[in-house]
Amino acid sequence: MISKRAKYAIKTILFINDHPELAPMSAKLISEKEHIPYKFLENILRDLKSHQLVKSVRGAEGGYTLGKDPEGISIAQIMRIVDGPIALIPCVSERYYEPCSECEDEETCRIRKLFNELRTEMLPVLERSITTLK
Amino acid sequence: MISKRAKYAIKTILFINDHPELAPMSAKLISEKEHIPYKFLENILRDLKSHQLVKSVRGAEGGYTLGKDPEGISIAQIMRIVDGPIALIPCVSERYYEPCSECEDEETCRIRKLFNELRTEMLPVLERSITTLK
DNA sequence: ATTAATCCTATCTAATTGGTAGGAATAATA
DNA sequence: TATTATTCCTACCAATTAGATAGGATTAAT
Numbered sequence: 440m441i442s443k444r445a446k447y448a449i450k451t452i453l454f455i456n457d458h459p460e461l462a463p464m465s466a467k468l469i470s471e472k473e474h475i476p477y478k479f480l481e482n483i484l485r486d487l488k489s490h491q492l493v494k495s496v497r498g499a500e501g502g503y504t505l506g507k508d509p510e511g512i513s514i515a516q517i518m519r520i521v522d523g524p525i526a527l528i529p530c531v532s533e534r535y536y537e538p539c540s541e542c543e544d545e546e547t548c549r550i551r552k553l554f555n556e557l558r559t560e561m562l563p564v565l566e567r568s569i570t571t572l573k
Numbered sequence: 574m575i576s577k578r579a580k581y582a583i584k585t586i587l588f589i590n591d592h593p594e595l596a597p598m599s600a601k602l603i604s605e606k607e608h609i610p611y612k613f614l615e616n617i618l619r620d621l622k623s624h625q626l627v628k629s630v631r632g633a634e635g636g637y638t639l640g641k642d643p644e645g646i647s648i649a650q651i652m653r654i655v656d657g658p659i660a661l662i663p664c665v666s667e668r669y670y671e672p673c674s675e676c677e678d679e680e681t682c683r684i685r686k687l688f689n690e691l692r693t694e695m696l697p698v699l700e701r702s703i704t705t706l707k
Numbered sequence: 708a709t710t711a712a713t714c715c716t717a718t719c720t721a722a723t724t725g726g727t728a729g730g731a732a733t734a735a736t737a
Numbered sequence: 738t739a740t741t742a743t744t745c746c747t748a749c750c751a752a753t754t755a756g757a758t759a760g761g762a763t764t765a766a767t
Contacts, residue, residue, distance in 0.1 A: 440657075440658065440660075440661055440662065440663070441661050441662060442754090442755065442756085443755075443756065443757095444755075444756075446662065446673070446684065449684055450675075450684065453683065453684070463712095465711080465712065465713090466712080466713075467711085467712080473675065474674075474675035475675065476756080476757060476758085477758095478757070478758055478759080479756065479757050479758080481713080481714080481715095482756095482757085484713090485713090485714075485715085488713095488714095495712095495713060495714085496712085496713085496765090497712065497713045497714080497763075497764045497765065498711075498712055498713075498763090498764045498765025498766060499709095499710060499711040499712055499764085499765055499766045499767075500711075500712075500765080500766055500767090501711080501712045501713060501764080501765075501766090502712075502713085503713090514687060523574075524574065526574075527574055527575050528574065528575060528580065529574070539580070540608075541584075541607065541608035541609065549587065549706040549707065550580065550583055550584065550587070550706075552706070552707075553648060553698065553699075553701075553706060556698055557695060557698045557699065560694045560695060560698055561691060561694060561695060564687065564690055564691045564694055565687075565691065567687075572683040572684075572686070572687060573683065573686075576723090576724065576725085577724080577725065577726095578724080578725075599742080599743065599744090600743080600744075601742085601743080610725080610726060610727085611727095612726070612727055612728080613725065613726050613727085615744080615745080615746095616725095616726085618744090619744090619745075619746085622744095622745095629743095629744060629745085630734090630743090630744085631732075631733045631734065631743065631744045631745075632732090632733045632734025632735060632742075632743055632744075633733085633734055633735040633736075633740095633741060633742040633743055634734080634735055634736090634742075634743075635733080635734075635735090635742080635743050635744060636743075636744085637744090
């Protein structure tokens with residue numbers, strides 16, 4: 440299961456992308472329209488900003504805009520920022536790899552092999568640009 | 574990420590299936606060979622038993638055997654028992670469905686659509702019989 | 708000066724994860 | 738029959754994570 444944080448982050452990015460006419464978009468508005476607790480949303484936005492997924496404008500009339508071309512933003516990117524690995528076990532994660540403490544031989548581990556295959560199936564779905572979501 | 578509980582459960586089922594000559598298999602042996610904390614393993618086995626994935630024989634020389642034909646056991650089954658849903662958001666889970674509290678319209682939700690597609694890609698991998706794992 | 712924003716640090720509560728403790732019940736076998 | 742090896746059961750516990758909330762400093766438009 441992904442966290443609420445991740446779901447909120449995805450909603451936020453989609454909402455900003457859907458409403459270019461309201462740029463820069465205030466956290467208050469996002470919070471109200473997407474039913475995300477305001478202070479929690481602030482945290483999430485800070486996280487997204489530190490990873491360049493959004494940019495901010497300070498002061499009155501300020502708010503957030505996407506940090507890069509929406510074509511280049513995927514759900515996978517957002518998930519990795521807020522939840523960490525996409526893979527379901529750490530020993531098959533590319534970016535967050537960690538060996539399993541009790542595993543005897545990673546090369547022949549059937550569990551690892553299966554979850555590696557699983558990750559391979561998952562990635563293309565999650566790495567599509569957010570602009571392709573309908 | 575799946576829990577350690579789930580990984581231990583999978584290892585346990587595979588180990589029992591791999592060693593029919595040691596049936597019934599004691600928790601002590603599984604614990605030692607697969608490096609799973611004994612008391613924790615007991616919990617997991619109880620859980621697997623209550624879902625008919627293993628059967629037990631009590632007393633000295635007792636232990637555990639598979640609760641059904643290994644052809645009929647999948648990683649998905651084990652994961653559902655110990656971790657719950659396979660789907661990454663509750664609103665696309667078949668067996669553990671729950672609506673998203675903040676969602677306005679499930680039918681048109683793009684996030685839901687994507688994660689539903691994701692689940693559809695994941696299931697065939699996880700629902701293969703454990704006997705096919707190499 | 709006021710107001711509406713972002714930014715920052717810190718704190719809090721509840722649930723979950725990963726595990727442990729202690730012992731009762733059962734059955735093989737010496 | 739006593740011992741031993743096992744499953745079975747209830748309860749507890751510590752650390753971490755999830756999901757926020759609090760309070761205020763900073764910035765900029767009006």
